[in-house]
Amino acid sequence: MADALSLPRLPRLPRLREDLKLLPGPSTPDGAPTWTLHDPAAHRFFRIGWSEFEILARWELGNPQTIARSISGQTTLKISPAEVMEVGSFCENAGLIQAEGDHGARRLSAGLEAKKMSAAKWLLKNYLFLRLRLLDPDRLLASLLPWVGWAFHRRFPPVLALAAAFGLYLVGRQWEHFTHTLSWAFTPAGAAATALALSLSKMAHEMGHGLAAKRFGCRVPAMGVALLVMWPVLWTDVTDAWRLTDRRQRLIIDAAGMAAEVMVAVLASLLWAVLPDGPVRSAVFLLAGSTWVLTLAVNLNPLMRFDGYFLLSDLLDEPNLQDRSFALGRWWLRERLFGFGDRPPEVLASARRSLLVGYALAIWVYRFFLFLGIALLVYHFAFKLLGLFLMMVEIGWFILRPIAAEMRVWQKRRADLRWNRNLGLSLAMLVLAVLAVAVPWSGSVSAPALLRPERQSVLYTAQPGQVIEAARAGRPVVAGETLFALKAPELEFRRRNAEIEIEGLRTRLAGISFDTDSAESVQVTWEELGKAVAELRDVVAAMDSLVTRAPFAGVVVDIPPILRSGLWMGKHDPLGILIDPATQMVEAYVAESDLDRLGLENPARFYAENGEVTIDLRVRSIDRLSTRELGVAELASKNGGAIAVREDPNNRRLIPETSLYRVLLAPDADNPPPALIRRGTVVLDAKAESPVLRLWRHAVAVLIRESNL
Template identity: 45%
Template sequence: MATLATLPPLRQDLALHPGAPAADGTPTWTLHDPAANRFYQLGWAAFEILSRWSMGAPQAVLQAVHDHTTLRPTPQDLQGLVEMLGRNHLLQATRGADTERLRQAAQASRPGPGMWLLKNYLFFRLPLVRPERLLQRLAPRIGWAFHPGFWWAVAAAALAGLLLASRRWDEFTHTFVSYASWEGAFAIGVAVSAAKLLHELGHALTAHRYGCRVPTMGVAFLVMWPVLYTDTNEAWKLPSRRQRLAIGAAGMLTELALGAVALLAWAMLPDTPQWGPARAGAFLLATTTWVLTLAINASPFMRFDGYFLLSDWINLPNLHERAFAHGRWWLRERLFGFGEPAPELLPPARQRFLIVFAYATWLYRLVLFLGIALLVYHLFFKVLGLVLMMVELAWFIALPVQREMKAWWQRRGRMRWNAATVRLVLVAGAAAAFVLWPWQSNVRAPAVLGALQTQGLYAPRAAQLLTPLPAAGTRVRAGQELVRLQAPELQAQLALAHAQEQQLRWQLTQQSFDARLREAGPALRKRWEQAAEAVQGLQREAERLTLVAPFDADVVDVNPDVSPAAWLPAGERLLTLVGPSGNKVDAYVDEHALQSLEGQPGRAVFLADLPGHPGVTCTGVGVHPVQLSQIEHAAVSSSFGGEIPSQRMPDGRLVPLRAVFRVRLTDCDLPGVSQQERTGIAVLQGTDRSWMEWAIRRVAALWQREVGF
């Protein structure tokens, strides 16, 4: 103890409270710092030392603990306790060095403008009320909520609501239609706000009931998203884990009780227009609200209610920090075999739990933060959204990785060849080979196999069929008449237009002899020209009612529902013609696959979706570098179960939702001509590229697209 002649004095405002027994059964205490409102869990040895702190001399304190307890603390234990108290500013500042130390600590904790802005953008709290007086008034009036009878009543209400809702299930699932009004939106806003307010009051009232002070309630902003909060830090001074669990679960239990009552209310409220908004709000409280609060608050991977419940349940304070320390230690030992001791001595089962929990939390946060980054990007205009997204990724993902790699670098002098490092080199080499070696060469794309010459015949407009359709298998010649239609409405329009044109033509010939017609001047000729054009347009439309074969072909796929004299709607399919000149495959690729096909020899294989069909090899590959404005084959569209995301327009066109290009495969080794189209996959020969190159190209293309302001 040469380095510590006397014990520094403790701050007089510190408070010590009994704590719950540790996992090994030893007693614990909680040290409360009221200035910072922080709590520190102390073990048995630390408590015995602090209880004798007033003796002043370190050796006297250790000797007293030795004489009156079964503990045997060492000078190093006492030195570590003093350092912990000093780091957390729990000692009195009596010397000039102490003042300088506090000044440096305050200066270090004061971030620069950039860091202040960053931290306050990512997370900040806005205290709104000091609820102690309100809690003192409410506590005597809501004592019934803490009795078992109340929760039995809640369970009965939930059961009754479920039974009543099950009898009106169709109506229950269609209650969302009540939201489509300003009154419904207002009711939803009131319902959600009331649920979240009651959630926080549940925490506050339960904490107050068990003697904990609730200093503030307010709004916390997580990446600018408002979330109500209640400061229940004093729950850590409670020795009873059951009481701490009750405080942590009070918010979710309040919303569950509210949901049960709301479900019963929805079933009992009359289904009338004036009660529609109220029923919509009750429906929201009975379904969405409590489901969302359980999904968010019950998660132990963020510091919400579920985290504190799990921490109290397994009696592991600072669960995240302790789990992360074990997770980092496990990773370093598996990668480098430093031989460092575990952060703390725990039973093997609990240590494994902490390691698994740490990696589950990191995976959960990775997915969550990536989602938040994308959401932030899309909520703001491009420049700001891009900057904020990069801030999210750097702070939540890149910075923790950089810190861990820095810890590896600091230990570089202790790295030795051992089983762990040999394994690391082998695994890293294999991963690098897999990522950097050009493995990828083929491109797989949805495709359709069909005849090279194929043409569908459709009714050009609503008309009546005058001639029977040719039978399937009929051979026709180019220009041969196949179908004749008539449209009386079109004929009437043509006759009227022709009469108007004849009248205007006669007036034009008589213009020089009639003073009234001469007054019309050149406008009369213009009207006649327009009438003549209208006649020609209607005549062309009438000619389209006679369908002829565009090329020599066989008739296939005749519509069996069409008979002579039938009235057909516009666009009704009549038959399909297939020419004798071979087969083709139309494959649809995206812009990234298109780059892999540039400069490659023309060879591809078509694999049909239906089993039993052999692969078809095609040696002619023609890439159409123009982006398609619509998809010709409905089978490959997502609207009909295909792979290409698309949207069906009101006029029937299938418009792709991303850049799609067509690759035409010809010179296929399929004998004969395919009479029917087949869907499948085209395997195209592409440029050999590594996964790394593929990823870089994707990221570069995405970046170029998104920053193209």
């Protein structure tokens, strides 16, 4: 009695709402029972364990000490009044307490005020994702359920798998034709058909979820559309599935949407394989292709709150998987960085805790790149100033704001810091990171480059013919030397005919007497002779063009490997490149942000793409005007190079996507490079600059360029 009197008197517990329902839940992996607490007003479900169930079952006792004493005396659980108070705090924060008296009214009013937000804040939170409720499908699903009972038979999944395999086999036999049909999607009719196909597949998806939930006795109170980055996405409320105790049933509901889409994709694939070419077949192709891709790439993704997430949650039997993972992830991060010594948010086996922490880290990394990609997307969708503003809002709200919130927690817990191994490692890593980004370590600039001679000539065949002589690659030649010779039987035949015709015409002229009657015949013969001579002259010129001679002294390189004596070649086929080794140089293109760090006579080094050549160089000249047209096609991205370009449709010019400046570099005179034309990278010695300063200059340059300031 003395011990009881010495305990502090705790406040009486508030009453729970009378509309709450406590339902049996599934057993945990270790066999412990669970219960599901249903809040019908908010249509939310909470999974609770044995101790929370016993506390709520005795809530009417009203006093934490009485409840704890009753549980400890009547069960094997040992509950303290503090644990009862924790459950009370949870119920109050979750809105499960009746609003009684002035305190309850103030609490309810404060909750409503906290939910209020300004129009600007509402727009900021919802322009990326806005959910709209359209209809209550519960009665419709109940009437449709008898017609689709066959889809829930245990023999249906193997049949669907066989049909899918057969459909993919038929598509695979015509795979090239299947992929070529994609071009039709970019026509106006194709775009409309694509939108219709996506709408049909998504409707089937949501109906699949709803019918599966209704099959197991759940209520489906709402269907609607959500605007995800202004793109409409259908949704179905199957929250009622949380009250199901059979995990297999919940998994079926989770997978039913994808199963419905697979059925659509299988049917569309089979139809595509048998339909004749035409708009209907193209539309069926879009339905099949979009359904297969979206089902696998989007719905199965467990890092977003789509079907893949709920499947993973039910497979692991971990309710509220994301929120609990985030809590464990934040705890793990703080412990690894500072070693606070806090207890984990919940007690789990080591393997399960590691799994949830890893899942949280994966989501954070995924979200970082996802929101960064969305920021770029909204920037390109809007005009420049609005797009730039939306991109900054996206990065600030969804990337920087959570990071800042976590750092504020670190700042508030400065008093809890104690020197330990984790804190020491974190400080050391912080110092190294600051040094890595702030100290000007980098004293070089890398740029795509091409090793080539200033004096070169590309050699082509002028006429089709058969090779009778070919130069050897790498052999020095003199000006005027024959490099390649071809023969063309057709030209030889035409020359012989022209010579015979000329000889015959001359004989005819010699035998014609000069009188009045034959004057007209002489004039015609002279005209025919002139045409024959012109034909012979053209044939001789064409035959002479079959011989390719060196326009200057140099070395022939890049001769096609198949070129040999006896090979037949067409008109304008490449024969090789004649270069002057004495004029070898390197042409490189540097970014605008690196231009001020370079100077004339700075040393540099060229590394060939295949690693066969390394050359020491000196900067000879630096252009002060950006390159408007890339004159070195070998470095263009369309040809496998490192410089991103777009092609001018009018005159086929290669235009760089970013500002680039040409730098010419010369090798040492005492160590001439080999006579080659090679693509590679040049590393130039430059003024040292810290990475953070370089990033800042680059960001400012992009900001100025994109905002047209």
